[in-house]
Amino acid sequence: MSLLDYFRSTKKSTANTAKERLQIIVAHERRRRNSPDYLPQLERDILEVIRKYVDISPEDIAVTLEQRDDQLSVLELNVTFPDEKR
Amino acid sequence: MSLLDYFRSTKKSTANTAKERLQIIVAHERRRRNSPDYLPQLERDILEVIRKYVDISPEDIAVTLEQRDDQLSVLELNVTFPDEKR
Numbered sequence: 692m693s694l695l696d697y698f699r700s701t702k703k704s705t706a707n708t709a710k711e712r713l714q715i716i717v718a719h720e721r722r723r724r725n726s727p728d729y730l731p732q733l734e735r736d737i738l739e740v741i742r743k744y745v746d747i748s749p750e751d752i753a754v755t756l757e758q759r760d761d762q763l764s765v766l767e768l769n770v771t772f773p774d775e776k777r
Numbered sequence: 778m779s780l781l782d783y784f785r786s787t788k789k790s791t792a793n794t795a796k797e798r799l800q801i802i803v804a805h806e807r808r809r810r811n812s813p814d815y816l817p818q819l820e821r822d823i824l825e826v827i828r829k830y831v832d833i834s835p836e837d838i839a840v841t842l843e844q845r846d847d848q849l850s851v852l853e854l855n856v857t858f859p860d861e862k863r
Contacts, residue, residue, distance in 0.1 A: 710808060711806060711807055711808040712804075712805075712806045713803070713804070713805050713806075714802075714803070714804040714805075714806075715801070715802070715803050715804075716800075716801070716802045716803075717799070717800070717801045717802075718798075718799070718800040718801075719798075719799050719800075720797065720798045720799075720800075721797055722796060722797040722858075729830040729831075732830065733826065733827070733830065736826040736829070737823060737826060740819065740822040740823060740826060741819070743822070744815040744818065744819065745815075772808075
């Protein structure tokens, strides 16, 4: 399964393989170019939801929001937990 | 980028390529086997958040929660919007 290959390969490239990590990817494919894109708002809401479960600070989170083409947007959130934080 | 290849390949395999789609993947890698897994709760919360933005019914959503190994869980939510629903 290529997605998990992607996740595993990302893991190997980091120095600390034993850290706890949470990776969230949201891909939104719109049917029309002018249909609404709510990913920026969704990003804020998802982070809020995650904070219900884990104690994370802004520096633990890497966020990218990429407009791949007119109709495809991809939001990626990477949370790496500091050692023994929880 | 292999993740987008994955997304694109999934898209091609469906009959209706013009539909609006939202795909959410959450990968949680725990440091220890006995650390808490909150993905089932996170799944419910993320669906609730998505419903703030889009009018979806349960049959529009396909959810899989996979325990890949002792430390890696992967939650995948696929939302396909019916034609002209919104």
